Amino acid sequence: MSGLNELTIAEARDALRKGEATSVDLTMACMTAMDAASALNAFVHPTPEIALEQARAADARIQAGEAPAMCGIPLGIKDLFCTKGVPSQAASAILEGFKPEYESTVTSRLFGAGAVMLGKLNMDEFAMGSSNETSTYGNAVNPWRRGNDATPLTPGGSSGGSAAAVAADLCLAATGTDTGGSIRQPAAFTGIVGLKPTYGRVSRWGIIAFASSLDQAGPMTKTVRDAAIMLQAMAGEDPKDSTSAEIPVPDFEAALTGDIRGKKIGIPKEYRMEGMPSEIEALWHQGAEMLSDAGAEIVDISLPHTKYALPAYYVIAPAEASSNLARYDGVRYGHRARLAQGDGITEMYEKTRAEGFGKEVQRRVMIGTYVLSAGFYDAYYNRARKVRALIKKDFEDVFAQGIDAILTPATPSSAFGLGEMADADPVAMYLNDVFTVTVNLAGLPGIAVPTGVDQKGLPLGLQLIGRPWAEADLLNHAHVLERSAGFVSKPAKWW
Structure with a gap:
């Protein structure tokens, strides 16, 4: 073979x-x-x-x-x-x-x-x-x-x-x-x-x-x-x-x-983002039609707290990161900075972390430490946790209405060039997670399925979000979407 x-x-x-x-x-x-x-x-x-x-x-x-x-x-x-x-x-x-x-x-x-x-x-x-x-x-x-x-x-x-x-x-x-x-x-x-x-x-x-x-x-x-x-x-x-x-x-x-006949697929209106490329909007519509043709019922739904998901995520995730990354100190394993004469343990921690952590990790650790600090814990971290609970309840309410899965775009664009966003505004990079972070905040299963290509020939995917512990059903919905889309494109070998 x-x-x-x-x-x-x-x-x-x-x-x-x-x-x-x-x-x-x-x-x-x-x-x-x-x-x-x-x-x-x-x-x-x-x-x-x-x-x-x-x-x-x-x-x-x-x-x-x-x-x-x-x-x-x-x-x-x-x-x-x-x-x-x-x-x-x-x-x-x-x-x-x-x-x-x-x-x-x-x-x-x-x-x-x-x-x-x-x-x-x-x-x-x-x-x-x-x-x-x-x-x-x-x-x-x-x-x-x-x-x-x-x-x-x-x-x-x-x-x-x-x-x-x-x-x-x-x-x-x-x-x-x-x-x-x-x-x-x-x-x-x-x-x-x-x-x-x-x-x-x-x-x-x-x-x-x-x-x-x-x-x-x-x-x-x-x-x-x-x-x-x-x-x-x-x-x-x-x-x-x-x-x-x-x-x-x-x-x-x-x-x-x-077989997804009789299944209800939710289309959340809040995921129709301003400035979304028309190709992704069209692909999303086509994906809904594919599932409808397979016998599913397409239902418009609302997840009202979606707009707060990114800010909540970028408080909670850095907060937990600052806590988890505190263990990397150069004492037991990994990199340890070379110290000058007279340096003590504080200087060792500072120099090791300054050398060992990259800029993005340093940025998130500093954000996380800030939102967990005494004067800001309630204003940021606790508030973000409350928003997270509301986002989770949005999904629970929708699933309680009989929705079996939710169809959304996977990303707000196709792949961008290396260096095109990293050195610009970090927030612009964080917006790449706009369709995905809600799933993590609510602890739900989600799957990205390739369903088409854009005008430049780059792949585009759709996301299906499932009920908790319902990966079997979610995979079946994704299987139908995959089969209907018939995506078989492969990258032309240049490497």
């Missing part, structure tokens, strides 16, 4: 079971593609020895006849997941040289299911960013281009390396994390599927924390079916994570019936 790295998880699983390919074949094909794609800067810590060892073990397991669906599938792992004995830096200079002595629950489950780790993937530093331009490893680059324009484009963030690697067929799928849209926005920018599960569906243990009440890991894949297969392996209760839910994990792939 040729083009093994281009297979989906489902196709590779079938090929492995039929003996048409081995996991070693798949892994070698991906590693060859990785070697040829240095221009994308997606993989930052390749692990070829581990990959081949895992692939050989997977082949033995498949031959024995008792292999789970993910067995033998080569994956990329976002640098936010701790992987035993492998650099896990969260793309930050402050964690340089850190090799954990433990494995995150998600990677443990994936490796337990027989998946193969090709290496660690680029990302925004500590997952703070929407364009993968805050990484200590340098920018990850989108494999897509605007026609014949050679301007390098962002793959989105923070899971930019994951998105670029999957879109360029360097791996069959990748792990991502989503705090305010960091799976769904890069998925939309690169023409792949990105699923953020319900908060608590997937364990956060061993994932380097950004904002603990918002972070959630999920799969980034080539198809909705692949997302269902991979989520099955990742999900489940974990005694090490008190926020993981004791809820059974259904068979997500079996839920992909393609």
